[in-house]
Amino acid sequence: MEWFLKVVKNYAGFEGRARRKEYWMFILFYLIFDVILAVIENVLGLNNILTGLYGLALLLPSLAVTARRLHDTGRSGWMQLIGLIPLVGWIIMLVFLCQDSQGDNRFGENPKY
Template sequence: MNWYVSVLKNYVGFQGRARREEYWMFVLVNFGVTVVLSLLQALFGIDQVLTSIYGLAVFLPTLAVGARRLHDTGRSGWWLLLNLIPLVGTIILIVFLVQDSQFGNNRYGANPKEKF
């Protein structure tokens, strides 16, 4: 949960690097919240209001942590645009996001793994 809150606090921080753990814990909690909100909507017969509001609220933090994760692998955050290519782009982006951090410093900053 700490990773999720730290990403939300740094919601417009597109600079720097994000560890795999930070990115994937954010994605996991984000997915869990979305599932719970969807169940509540189905239970109470509400249209997609809750998930839409939540999606808008976490849109910028999701982009920011994705860009920082790509920075950690030595790639530009612009690679997130691969999501616009159906299926193939998403698969390539997932491969980039699961790769290990680039060793040492890179042009985006110090390796966050070396801080711990």
């Protein structure tokens, strides 16, 4: 939970680097809260109102943490645009996001140490 809150507090911080743990813990809690909101919507008979607002509220932090994760692997944050390519782009992004941290690079020191 602390990793999720760390990303939300660094709301629009596109600079620097994010470790795999920071990125994947953010994604995990993002999905958990999204499922909880979807269940609440289903019980109350709402039509994607809560999940839509939640997704919109966390759009910028999601883009920022993904950019920082790509920086950690030595890539530009603009590489996120590859994810717009159906299927192939998603697979490439998954590979990029799962790779280990690069040593010190142009985006800063290795956050692992």
